[in-house]
Amino acid sequence: MATGDVKLLGAGASPYVNRVQIALNIKSENYEFLEEKLGSKSELLLKSNPIHKKIPVLIHDDKPICESLVIVQYIDDVWTSGPSILPSDPYDRAIARFWAAYVDDKWYPLMKELWMAEGEEARAAAIEKIGEGLVVLEEAFVKCSKGKAFFGGDSIGFLDIAFGSFLGWLKVTEKMGEMQLLSEAKTPNLVEWAERFCCDDAVKDVFPKTEKLIEIFKIMQARAKAPPSN
Amino acid sequence: MAANDVKLLGAWPSPFVMRVRMALKIKAVDYEFLEEKMGSNNDILHKSELLLKSNPVYKKIPVLIHGDKPICESLVIVQYIDEVWTSGSSILPSDPFDRAIARFWAAYIEDKWVPSLRSIGMAESEEAKKAAMEQVEEGLGLLEDAFVKCSKGKNFFSGDQVGYLDITLGCYLGWLKVTEKMNNVKLLDGAKTPGLDKWAERFCSDVAVKDVMPETEKLIEFAKVLFAKLRAASPN
Numbered sequence: 001m002a003t004g005d006v007k008l009l010g011a012g013a014s015p016y017v018n019r020v021q022i023a024l025n026i027k028s029e030n031y032e033f034l035e036e037k038l039g040s041k042s043e044l045l046l047k048s049n050p051i052h053k054k055i056p057v058l059i060h061d062d063k064p065i066c067e068s069l070v071i072v073q074y075i076d077d078v079w080t081s082g083p084s085i086l087p088s089d090p091y092d093r094a095i096a097r098f099w100a101a102y103v104d105d106k107w108y109p110l111m112k113e114l115w116m117a118e119g120e121e122a123r124a125a126a127i128e129k130i131g132e133g134l135v136v137l138e139e140a141f142v143k144c145s146k147g148k149a150f151f152g153g154d155s156i157g158f159l160d161i162a163f164g165s166f167l168g169w170l171k172v173t174e175k176m177g178e179m180q181l182l183s184e185a186k187t188p189n190l191v192e193w194a195e196r197f198c199c200d201d202a203v204k205d206v207f208p209k210t211e212k213l214i215e216i217f218k219i220m221q222a223r224a225k226a227p228p229s230n
Numbered sequence: 231m232a233a234n235d236v237k238l239l240g241a242w243p244s245p246f247v248m249r250v251r252m253a254l255k256i257k258a259v260d261y262e263f264l265e266e267k268m269g270s271n272n273d274i275l276h277k278s279e280l281l282l283k284s285n286p287v288y289k290k291i292p293v294l295i296h297g298d299k300p301i302c303e304s305l306v307i308v309q310y311i312d313e314v315w316t317s318g319s320s321i322l323p324s325d326p327f328d329r330a331i332a333r334f335w336a337a338y339i340e341d342k343w344v345p346s347l348r349s350i351g352m353a354e355s356e357e358a359k360k361a362a363m364e365q366v367e368e369g370l371g372l373l374e375d376a377f378v379k380c381s382k383g384k385n386f387f388s389g390d391q392v393g394y395l396d397i398t399l400g401c402y403l404g405w406l407k408v409t410e411k412m413n414n415v416k417l418l419d420g421a422k423t424p425g426l427d428k429w430a431e432r433f434c435s436d437v438a439v440k441d442v443m444p445e446t447e448k449l450i451e452f453a454k455v456l457f458a459k460l461r462a463a464s465p466n
Contacts, residue, residue: 051338051372063327070333077326090313091299097306102287136287 027082100162245401257318
C-alpha cells in the first residue's frame, strides 16, 4: 500500500498518538506524520475529528478514524499480513480489552490527579493510589504473559501498547517528583517488562527523549495553572 | 452448549446488563441469569460472593461466566459473545472501517452521552438539571447524524439487524423514558431527531430486545427507590 494512503495527525509527545505509531510499526506500515503544534488545532484536525477535536486521527484513503484504541484495532483488522496485535483467542482478547479499559479509565486518570495535586497530602494520596494500581497491573501481567516477555506473549500486543504508551510520562513524573512509582520491590515483573517494551523495535524510536517531555510538561503545567484569559 | 455453561451475573434494571442479554439473544445462547439482589438499608446492590470473586477489580455487574471464566465490562462481553458464537448473526460490522465507526460512537456514548444523562438525575439545582438536559439533547443531535450515516437508509445503526451500536445506545431507552416522565420533558423528540425516534420504536419492538427491556412503569418504581437510597447515602 502506498505511503500517501496513510496519514497520522498527531504529536510525538502524546501517548495516545504513540499507540498508533507503535501499531503501524508492528505492521511495518509507512505513513505520513502530520504534526499538530502544541496549543493549536489544524483545519484538517477540526474537519477530521469534529466531535472531539483531538489527536490522534488516522486518515486512511481519506477516511478518518479517531480514538487511539479504536485506531489500533482498525490497524489490526486491516493489515492482516503483519503480526497480530490483538490475541487470537476470544477470551484472551476480552482480558486484553478489559485491562486496556482499566488503564485508560482508572489508572491513567490517577497520574493526572498527581500532576494537579496541591499540597503534600494530596500528592501522597495520589502516589499511593498509583502504586496500588501498578500492583494490580503487575498481577495482570503475570496472568496475561504466562511466563513470556510481554502481556501479548512473545511479542508486543494490544495491552502492551495500551499501557506501555504511558511509560514516557511515567518516567517524567518520577524524575520531576524525585520518586519511584514503578519499583522493583513491588512490581518486579513490570519493571523488566517496561525495559523490554521500550527497547522493542516497534517502540524504540517512537517516544521523545525524557528531557524533551520534561520541557513540554513544564509548558503544560504553566498553562494549566495560569489564570484563564478573557 | 448447555445452559449451565453460560451464566450472567446481573440485575434487570441495569442497561449494561441489558446489553449482554440482547447479545446473547441475538446469538440464541441459553444462559442462567443469576440476579444480584437489591441491597438492604442504603446499599444499592447486595454483592454476592460470586460477583466479588468474579469481578474483584470493579465488583460490578454484568459479569459473564463462560465455563468457569469470568468476563467483565459490558462492551468487552458483547464483543466476546460476537467472537465466540460465530454461527449467529454478527453483532459487529464485518468491514474494518464500519467497525471503527461503531466503536467510536460506542465510546462517545459511554464517555460523553451516558454521563450527561445520569447527571440529570444527580442535578442539585434546576439550572444544573437544565444544563444536563441540554447536553443530552445535543448528544442526541450528534447521534441522529451518526444514525443517518451508519444505517445508510436501513432500520438500524448496523443495517438490517440490531447490532453493536444499536445495543450500546438502545439499552438506555428505558431510562431515557423514565427521565422524560419524571421530569415532564421530551428529550428524544421526533421533530428534532426523526431518524432516532423511529429507530427507538423499532429497536424496542425487536425480538432481541423486547423481553429484555423492562416496562417504563416498573423502571420508574425502581428509580424512585434508587434515588431515595442515593439521597440517603450522600452527606448533607
